[in-house]
Amino acid sequence: MLEGAELYFNADHGYLEGLVRGCKAGLLTQQDYINLVQCETLEDLKIHLQTTDYGNFLANQTNPLTVSIIDTEMRKKLCREFEYFRNHSLEPLSTFFTYMTCSYMIDNVILLMNGALQKKSVKEILVKCHPLGRFTEMEAVNIAETPSDLFNAILVETPLAPFFQDCMSENTLDELNIEILRNKLYKSYIEAFYKFCKNHGDVTAEIMCPILEFEADRRAFIITLNSFGTELSKEDRETLYPTCGKLYPEGLRLLAQAEDFEQMKRVADHYGVYKPLFEAVGDGSGGKALEDVFYEREVQMNVLAFNRQFHYGVFYAYTKLKEQEMRNVVWIAECISQRHRTKINSYIPIL
Amino acid sequence: MGSLFRSETMCLAQLFLQSGTAYECLSALGEKGLVQFRDLNQNVSSFQRKFVGEVKRCEELERILAYLVQEINRADIPLPEGETSPPAPPLKQVLEMQEQLQKLEAELREVTKNKEKLRRNLLELTEYTHVLRVTKTFVKRNLEFEPAYEEFPPLENESLLDYSCMQRLGAKLGFVSGLINQGKAEAFGKTLWRACRGHSIVTHAELEGPLEDPETGEVIKWYVFLISFWGEQIGRKVKKICDCYHCHIYPYPNTAEERREIQEGLNTRIQDLYTVLHKTEDYLRQVLCKAAESVYGRVIQVKKMKAIYHMLNMCSFDVTNKCLIAEVWCPEADLHELRLALEEGSRESGATIPSFMNTIPTKETPPTLIRTNKFTEGFQNIVDAYGVGSYREVNPALFTIITFPFLFAVMFGDLGHGFVMFLFALLLVLNEDHPRLSQSQEIMRMVFNGRYILLLMGLFSVYTGLVYNDCFSKSVSLFGSGWNVSAMYSSSHSPAEQRKMVLWNDSVIRHNRVLQLDPSVPGVFRGPYPLGIDPIWNLATNRLTFLNSFKMKMSVIFGIIHMTFGVILGIFNHLHFRKKFNIYLVSIPELLFMLCIFGYLIFMIVYKWLFNFGEILMTQVIHSIEYCLGCISNTASYLRLWALSLAHAQLSDVLWAMLMRVGLRVDTTYGVLLLLPVIALFAVLTVFILLIMEGLSAFLHAIRLHCDPRAQTIVILSRVQLCLYHLRDTVTLSVTCLATVSLSTKRAGQSQTRWRGLRAAVKLISVLPGGRGRQSGGRAPAPLRAQAGAPRPLPRRSAPPSRVPLRASVSAGPGCRGARRPWVPAPAAAVAGAPVARGAVATDARPALCSLSPVLGGCCRLCGAMDDLRVLWMRDRVYTAFGITDPQLFEELLNRNDGEVEALILHFLNQTSDEEGASTLFFYRKVVPEEVEMEIGEPRGRPPAAPPPAPFPASPPRGLQTPAHPALGLPCRPQMRIVAHRVQAQSSHWVNWTSPLGKSDLE
Secondary structure, X not given: OOOOHHHHHHHHHHHHHHHHHHHHHOOOOHHHHHHHHOOOOXXXXXXXXXXXXXXXXXXXXXXXXXXXXXXXXXXXXHHHHHHXXXXXXXXXXXXXXXXXHHHHHHHHHHHHHHHHHOOOOHHHHHHHOOHHHOOHHHHHHHHOOOHHHHHHHHHHHOOOHHHHHHHOOOOOOOHHHHHHHHHHHHHHHHHHHHXXXXXXXXXXXXXXXXXXXXXXXXHHHHHHHXXXXXXXOHHHXXXXXXXXXXXXXHHHHHHHHOOOHHHHHHHHHOOXXXXXXXXXXXXXXXXXXXXXXXXXXXXXXXXXXXXXXXXXXXXXXXXXXXXXXHHHHHHHHHHHHOOOHHHOOOOOOOO | OHHHHEOOOEEXXXXXXXXXXXXXXXXXXXXXXXXXXXXXOOOOOHHHOOOHHHHHHHHHHHXXXXXXXXXXXXXXXXXXXXXXXXXXXXXXXXXHHHHHHHHHHHHHHHHHXXXXXXXXXXXXXXXXXXXXXXXXXXXXXXXXXXXXHHOOOOOOHHXXXXXXXXXXHOOOEEEEEEEEEHHHHHHHHHHHHHHHOOOEEEEEEEXXXXXXXXXXXXXXXXXXXXXXXXXXXXXXXXHHHHHHOOOEEEOOOOOHHHHHHHHHHHHHHHHHHHHHHHHHHHHHHHHHHHHHHXXXXXXXXXXXXXXXXXXXXXXXXOOOOOEEEEEEEEEHHHHHHHHHHHHHHHHHHOOOOOOEEEEEOOOOOOOOOOOOOOOHXXXXXXXXXXXXXXXXXXXOHHHHHHHHHHHHHHHHOOHHHHHHHHHHHHHHHHOOOOHHHHOOOHHHHHHHHOHHHHHHHHHHHHXXXXXXXXXXXXXXXXXXXXXXXXHHEHHHOOHHHHHHOOOEOHHHHHHOOOOOOOOOOOOXXXXXXXXXXXXXXXXXXXXXXXXXXXXXXXXXXHHHHHHHHHHHHHXXXXXXXXXXXXXXXXXXXXXXXXXXXXXXHHHHHHHHHHHOOOHHHHHHHHXXXXXXXXXXXXXXXXXXXXXXXXXXXXXXXHHHHHHHHHHHHOOHHHHHHHHHHHHHHHHHHHHHHHHHHHHHHHHHHHHHHHHOOOHHHHHHHHHHHHHHHHHHHHHHHHHHHHOOOOOOOOHHHOOOXXXXXXXXXXXXXXXXXXXXXXXXXXXXXXXXXXXXXXXXXXXXXXXXXXXXXXXXXXXXXXXOOOOOOOOOOHHHHHXXXXXHHHHHHHHOOOOOOOOOOOOXXXXXXXXXXXXXXXXXXXXXXXXXXXXXXXXXHHHHHHHHHHHHHHHHHHHHHHOOOOOOHHHHHHHHHHHHHHHHHHXXXXXXXXXXXXXXXXOOOOOOOOOOOOOEOOOOOOEOOOHHHHHHHHHHOXXXXXXXXXXXXXXXXXX
């Protein structure tokens, strides 16, 4: 508090903060969702989206509308906004933006390597890559055969390079190894990002650290959940957990020993934050999926980030909220196009 | 005019449109612009409405048209802009039009696609020739190497080593050549180096002249590169990397012969492509030219069609689904037109059953419609910027046409400037049909739309400029000045007159920097100037003073008239809407308030101008108006107390919660260590933020509270005080002595700020029983009397009649010395404002500054106090105030202590040092209210009669500072110290006010 971000924050980042708050006000409202859910066809959806901040982003489509076109166009729009923010940012906000793109870059690299493994053409995969995580060297990743190869040849000059320290190995990149590589990269990434925010201090730390702690813990839970019934050993599993969350260290040790969902839930019960989340998870028939519960919690934290001023968290929160909104619209669009309306209401409401 | 005074009468009409004819009817209605539709489907979302399909079709047409326009623009074909706006297409034609457009689009897309394909081919071929040409220069250097397989530039030792190594292994040397985007070249080179571990060599050179991408039209700079590598595996890697970087790869010819062959082949193909491309482009141009002819009209038609369907979406269907029902607002005057339009629409569509309309009664407030023309439009816009009037309300725009330019001109009054503005506006008005003006950009368009306003503003400015007699800030002597300067010379008058009047002669002119024209000298003032202000004022030094007063009064008068006019318009509204009680309860009180206060003010201003009315009465009136205004603004001003106290409490609360509470929460072992810095921080913050910062802010606000909002009150005070003149004050002081009021209070010791003094003074005035208090007969409140114990009521302040002392205050202020010095220093004008300003008002009709001349001519000498008129006056006042009749009493006072009192009084009257003279009296008066205030709360039962004089320290203790007057920054006169001393020497009931004063003051 005494550092007084409010004294100088606006000199460098005031414009962007104002901009991002304006963009946030353009998120779809509850009423918009109610209207979207009533749509009969994708054309209806398009007409309604035209009345929102999306405007006529689908106007130039000559081909019949598909869900993937909507998705791509929405992504493009987000990407335009993000690029604008990034191009107008000053240090250290631009580093913050770079950190934000890293997670998408990791996803893209992994996606491309998986594609190469399945002998798919690069172009086919490229369409699926997230535009926020694009970088020049990206398409060359499939020439690498081992992680150290990948690092030495391709990624050494990208922002991803520092995250490779823990995962240099000469293992050939099969499916499991790629997955391990992804999680190790992500672990280093999230720890580095956490450290960056922590060192930055001020309101940014106050806002971003809880969000990243939650992100780390969520990954730990998801890794645990996904590793049930795979050949991943418990020791290996533990090395994948990001260590900057609330679960570190006891919770992670317990999680590493967990063998099914019930045991995982028991670990979560020790933590006041996660207990209610796991309680909200239904068992197959009714209730929500664990993923959705986590998403809801994330949305909640991101919305709350806008209650404070003079910090970088709003940019992160806005991007995440916008992503959630895109997931929602895509979900609704999928439900409409597949005529599967029973589940159309299970999008994550953005408060 | 009538329609501008009130908005049009509207009625709600219901249109029954046969579903077959609805489109045509709405088209006809839309062309005439008669009605406003109400949305009857408000709770239906946009994609669920009836005609959403048709709207979508319109959007599709719009998309095609936008594509056409884009292509036409790209081909640089001028779009012919149709003069007329074609009506919406009949439904039968819509399908035809759609087909036509779709066909056109398909054709266009195909041709464009072909063209792009051709251009891409051409580009590839051109690129290849470039690659061949540039790489040839790379290889030239190594021609001596044979065979071609092994040629490579000997760049580094390492590669040389590798080369020999490779040769041993029998690896083949390969080449990849191509183009790469300039921006990616560097990263590409690095990646290649890292991925191939140096088993490849890249040579690149910039391609002169960028190439255009046929798809995006983007102009990109390229690098031509040649990669030499060894081994198949690395070759695969290299090709992959080239793919990743979106390089354009072209086969590299192994021999010079091959190269030449390829080159020749390329050249012929390029030639062929050019011809084909030209033909394609010609054809494309033809298609586009044909499309361009109709595209403008089509765009408008489609827009109209879309608008019609949007309106139809607002209608509801009746039960039989055969008829659309629309509700519209329509001006009553246009109902006939509306019927005609419906008939026309039905006729056009050839319907058997005509569409018809009904007016329906409604209680809803209709929308406001005010028809404007190009002249009134600008004024209406100005009025609407504040808010659109209610239905049938009086429209102020009508009056704005005159008042707006006039008020502008009052501020802008200058003949020359006004004329320039008028000319500019005239230019715009005369050329208003010029297309470039109506299509101009933002700012120019704003000016253009306001051209008639500008015109009137210019005209009015010319008029006011004439009245002000200002032309580019100089006066114009149209009729010749009414003042004659030469008449002021003594030579032009008879000797008898010369003696009577102050006239000019050579020495006067030579030695005075400022000369004064005297209108009373015959021949100097020959009557008022016929129009506006006499040009001689342009030369006068007191021009600003004169114009100041003139313009101030003028603006007040205009303002009041303008506001009153607004109230009167309100009455028209109330009459029209039959709200009688509004007239009684709103308009009349408003008018009363306005006219009683401000109307009266204006009356006084005019009255004074015309009849030279009594100055005093004027002042009183102006004062009371000022007071009324002050009361209103003061009340609002005190809200800051509320806000600031809240803010302060909140801030301290935050500080506590954020620091101390956190500090106190830490557990006991280490908490103690932590607590120390926390407390230190808390203390520092408390001092800096809460005490200093907040204190300063509160202080400033307090000053503001006392200064500006109370300026009114202060003006009253200062005037009362100044009117009193110093005699009265002396009297008051002596009164306190005579009445033996004891003054031992706790509070008096504190240093007095001006504010406390003022507050006390205000209290004093409010305690004084009304007007009578001023006329020396007022009775003091009971507690005071009890303390004083005087047999008769004790007035604490006797006020002389206001007229005489006022004069005196103006003239005799300087204490009979240095009479030409302005006796009120400039900053004091705020406090002493009223009389000084009045002085200016009184003299403002003469073209030179009138200085204050002493009334009490010579200096008073110390020749026996009882001879001094002022002392006598003082005595009389005291006697009247207390009802004392014994003449001995005052003399006894004067003679006390060997005439020390007398000396003091005379000293006070006469002794003024040069520095302090001007302010002496002024400050002296401040003492009085403070003293009176101290009387309150005095223990009772003190014997008032003749208490013994108390011993008094000869010199005041140094610790007591004489308070400085905040407005002037001068120390108060020693009289102040009496108060202070009395506090110090608490024992005294009787104050011998002469002894300390005499010494300290004379030092």
